[in-house]
Every structure is written in structure tokens, then in C-alpha cells.
Amino acid sequence: MTEKETTDNFDVRAFNNQVMAEFRRNEGKLTGWMEGWSVCILTTTGARTGKRRETPLGYFEIEGQPLVVASVMGGPKNPAWYHNIRKNPQVTVETGAETYEAIATIETGARRDHLFAAVAEQNEGMREYQRKTTRVLPVVTLRRIDPMSTQDSPGEERVRGLGDFLVEAHDWLRTELAELHRQLDEIIEGNTDPDLVRPKPSLAQQLRTHCTEFCAALKQHHTGEDQGAFPMLTQQFPDLAPVLERLGEEHAVVSRLQNEIRQLVDEYVPGKTNPAKLKSHLETLTQDLEAHFTYEEKTIVTALNTLGPAPNIP
The missing domain is CATH 2.30.110.10 (Electron Transport, Fmn-binding Protein; Chain A)
Known part of the structure; x- marks a missing residue:
């Protein structure tokens, strides 16, 4: 042909x-x-x-x-x-x-x-x-694997699917990661807010709290994929197995980086610890995570959208 x-x-x-x-x-x-x-x-x-x-x-x-x-x-x-x-x-x-x-x-x-x-x-x-x-x-x-669409009037928007929900979760995690960078940059620059009447809480403690929350959210997100979304996709689309295997391997890499960052943040002592090492690790996590999100969005979002509507989370 x-x-x-x-x-x-x-x-x-x-x-x-x-x-x-x-x-x-x-x-x-x-x-x-x-x-x-x-x-x-x-x-x-x-x-x-x-x-x-x-x-x-x-x-x-x-x-x-x-x-x-x-x-x-x-x-x-x-x-x-x-x-x-x-x-x-x-x-x-x-x-x-x-x-x-x-x-x-x-x-x-x-x-x-x-x-x-x-x-x-x-x-x-x-x-x-x-x-x-x-x-x-x-x-x-x-x-x-056409995305789900509404069955009503022709001009009506298609239903938000599980793939759309995945992208929304990625975007939220991207925002939280950007906030981690902002907080770390503030520590590095030694910024303070002179207009506050009461003393500003420790920047290091803010970073520690936000890092804990971010890492927990990212771990929950990847656990949900490993135990929920990926098995469903494997069952419905067996030929996606190589893609899902790669994504699972990337989850392990991201988890290792998370643990290293958590340890660095927990051990950080203002005025004694050089934050440059922490900054370098955070930049590595950001690059790896963005590459992971981009590949995931490119390869499985459309297939996920065929499996059902996005959860209605307020």
C-alpha cells in the first residue's frame, strides 16, 4: 500500500x-x-x-x-x-x-x-x-478511545473524565511545588516582613510544614494511580502496559527524591545549614516530576477519560 x-x-x-x-x-x-x-x-x-x-x-x-x-x-x-x-x-x-x-x-x-x-x-x-x-x-x-461526551444537545460540553481529573491534580501539585520553591528562595534571600505587628513564624517551620503536606499529597496521588487508575487501564487497554510500567518506575524515582528532600528539610537549621543543597534537590525533583507529568498526560489521559467521569469533589 x-x-x-x-x-x-x-x-x-x-x-x-x-x-x-x-x-x-x-x-x-x-x-x-x-x-x-x-x-x-x-x-x-x-x-x-x-x-x-x-x-x-x-x-x-x-x-x-x-x-x-x-x-x-x-x-x-x-x-x-x-x-x-x-x-x-x-x-x-x-x-x-x-x-x-x-x-x-x-x-x-x-x-x-x-x-x-x-x-x-x-x-x-x-x-x-x-x-x-x-x-x-x-x-x-x-x-x-473517544473521550466521553454528553448525550444531550449537540452544543453541550463533554463530561469531565478521569483523565481531566488527573490533569487537574497535576496542576494543583505543580502550584504547590512552586510554593515550595518560593518559600525556599525566601529563606535563601533572608527576607522578612517589617510591616507585621507580630513576629513572623519561622520560615524554616513554614517550609517544613508545606513540604510535609506536599509530599503526603504527591504520595497519595501516586498510590491512587498504582492501585486504582493503572490496574483499570491495564485491564481495558492491555497494550498500554509498557507505558504504565514506565510510569510506575518513575513513581519509585520520585518517591526516593521526596524522601531525600524531606530529610534535608527536617534537618535544616536556620543559620547553620546551607540551603543550596536543598535547593539543588528540589530543582531535580521539579524537573523529574514535570517530565513525568508531561509524559503521563500525553500517554494516558485520553484512555482514562473513557473509563468514567471525574469524581465530584467540592
Whole structure:
């Protein structure tokens, strides 16, 4: 089909760009020798770069299940987009008639063989591609994960989902972390407030209290994910397992940094302890936590939104 990756004297990228431009210009319809083909544009996340990658592919529906085949026209190696979904299975699918989010599942065994046989019945070229290569052409099903929407009037906003709630929790934690930085900077700068009638409470004690509250909230947030959200996602979307495993490993790293910061804060003595070490640890936690939040929001929010509405917490 259109996913050819390497060939002599042929600019594959330019060809794919031309196909995608015509596809989008004509709402999914192609002309010339590709007229009548059912094609989609599959957007994946680069396994190494993390960048969005678009690929035009043959698009099939077997027994109501959308799917694509990593054929590369019978080439000897699996295409780049296939390796991308192995690391991050969340994809965007454009069909011309609609665009939707999906979880890409690499089918195996009898299920794969059944689906490929059905595809070959629709498209003789697929059977020829399989004859040309020793690798088993991967069949990848696309499981739609549209966010929940209201069932009332068309103009009504969609329901807040669990994924939206996750982002809100991240934003609150980001705000609290910024406050920790502010308090530590105040200690470092030695600021006081001369306008206060009563003595200002110890800045170190404020930092200690806020750090305790922040660390407890972050631990509760990650425990909730490990014991609640992640098991639900694994059950509903097994192909998210590599993503969830990485997020769980990051939780352990963040927990270690939290413990180190808590110890430094607890041992901090104004006028005796140099706060620079504490500042350095807090900056490391901030960088790691922001990278973790960003990756989590990019990979699981849409899937979480399909599992149910956000809790109504006043």
C-alpha cells in the first residue's frame, strides 16, 4: 500500500506527503492509480524522538474492527510506525470522514491469522506482500478511545473524565511545588516582613510544614494511580502496559527524591545549614516530576477519560 519506506531512486517522504495532502484536501479520497483505495493517516509518537509521526496506510474494517497492516509492500523489515506503537500504542487515526484517538493493538496467533486472511480476501495485494517476505506481516487493530461526551444537545460540553481529573491534580501539585520553591528562595534571600505587628513564624517551620503536606499529597496521588487508575487501564487497554510500567518506575524515582528532600528539610537549621543543597534537590525533583507529568498526560489521559467521569469533589 502507501507505507513504502525504502526503495532505490524514490523519495518516500515526498510521496507520502503528496498522498496525505491529497487525502486531506479531498476528505479521504485519492485519485490516479490510488483511486478507490481505503486509506487512513496514522499518527504515532516516535519511539526515540517523542515527536508526532504521520504515515498514510491502507485502512481496513473486518467485522466492524478497524485495522492496518505493517506490510511495507512486502519489505524485509517492519516499518518505523510499528516500532513507535510498540513503545506508545496511543495513536490518532484520520479516515477522511472522521478523526479519532485509538489504542493500537498488535494481534498475534489465531486472531492475527484470521484478520489477515479476511484482509487478503478484500485486497489480493496483501497476500502477495506476505509471499514476498519471510516475516509475518503484523496486523494492528485500532481500538477507538473517544473521550466521553454528553448525550444531550449537540452544543453541550463533554463530561469531565478521569483523565481531566488527573490533569487537574497535576496542576494543583505543580502550584504547590512552586510554593515550595518560593518559600525556599525566601529563606535563601533572608527576607522578612517589617510591616507585621507580630513576629513572623519561622520560615524554616513554614517550609517544613508545606513540604510535609506536599509530599503526603504527591504520595497519595501516586498510590491512587498504582492501585486504582493503572490496574483499570491495564485491564481495558492491555497494550498500554509498557507505558504504565514506565510510569510506575518513575513513581519509585520520585518517591526516593521526596524522601531525600524531606530529610534535608527536617534537618535544616536556620543559620547553620546551607540551603543550596536543598535547593539543588528540589530543582531535580521539579524537573523529574514535570517530565513525568508531561509524559503521563500525553500517554494516558485520553484512555482514562473513557473509563468514567471525574469524581465530584467540592
